[in-house]
Amino acid sequence: MAVARRPLAARAAEALLARVRAGEWALGSKLPGETTLAAQLDVGRSTVREAVRELAGRGVLESRQGAGVFVAALDVVEDWDAVLGRVDAVAVVEARIAVEAEAARLAASRRTPADLRALRRALAERERPEHLVDADMAFHRVVVVAAHNEVLLELFDTFVPRVRSAMVAALRVRPLPDPDADHAAHADLVEAIAARDPGAAAAASRVHLTALAEVFG
Amino acid sequence: MAVARRPLAARAAEALLARVRAGEWALGSKLPGETTLAAQLDVGRSTVREAVRELAGRGVLESRQGAGVFVAALDVVEDWDAVLGRVDAVAVVEARIAVEAEAARLAASRRTPADLRALRRALAERERPEHLVDADMAFHRVVVVAAHNEVLLELFDTFVPRVRSAMVAALRVRPLPDPDADHAAHADLVEAIAARDPGAAAAASRVHLTALAEVFG
């Protein structure tokens, strides 16, 4: 019966997190003092302190000397891998649309000549069918880079590559119905960015990704 | 001269993280013992333990009783707080546009009657000027909820609230030029969602946030 194998501090952190999520303490409000919590959880003060530190590292709690320990965030930053594994694949593609359509729009108005060259090179790379998924991923990243927006790029890098394997699997089971149309949508996107037409760029990006969403539907 | 205001444990954690990122200890390898680290950093053992706990909470380190403390991840998920503190405020608003415009578009086609009621209630709440920023934030969250997409909601929750204080400060220095127009844009957004008009909903969302971006320009 290995019930209590985990360290006490880890279990204390878990208990505290549960109470925070249950709404026992509102966002920004103060938790009871260390000694009080230690008595409630039936552990020593240092154990409580370590539990608080762990949650502070995760951004849930914040302790200020002399004042107390406060709730810093109700919604714990859930691991992206966990989120993406749980939710519907369609939801992921929709989020991609949000990021990439806006990136395409911005890229159309901000792209430099160098961006354009990189874009055409990535498009040509897509012709070769052997590494289609990776080349496609690289192409889309170039678009986001051309948007010159660090937040959007961070968004793309942290969450799009994580569904790569899922996409590979899905495309193996059910291939794209019309590869030529898909490639044409990419070419349209590059042309719209070259022509500095934000609306057309966003629309082209949306067309491609909507078609991709159909595969998962 | 407030040089050493931050708690010792926090500074110790920072020092350890720096050494991990510098590659002093490879992925999966063991760190020196707590007592050794305490001597190196010139702090007490409990302080070292709290620093390790903090990094464990962030997923960087992992400690196993009897064995030691090990490096669990080299690629630290770069903190959103760090990213958002570093980048231009305009880039943040642009990312908000990406998320919220798409959410508005989806909300227009998926909203339930209950969503619509919540939307109108949140809009009415915005009338009262005392908690304008919070009421506005709540309103926008309701829009994202109505989109019925978990990924977009997670995106909103993890990164939009973190710029709340920055927005409060910015709006104090330079208020919105035309509050009535701002409120009208919100009303338009609700009406577009009520009418199930995705294009109009996305446009209304974009109008409001673009105006917000001007404040930071």
Added chain:
DNA sequence: ACCCTGCACTCCTCAGACAAGTAGAGGAGT
């Protein structure tokens, strides 16, 4: 009405002690 002083309360840090767990060295047995 304003300031400021004192105080109670909080977290922060340390030191020491002992418990619990791990991993490797080394011996006993086959």
Added chain:
DNA sequence: ACTCCTCTACTTGTCTGAGGAGTGCAGGGT
């Protein structure tokens, strides 16, 4: 020579008690 066991040194885990330092509030003085 190989396997298994035990013993031991070392590690993290937990608790306690003691101060130090910072915060916020009440109460008194101006």
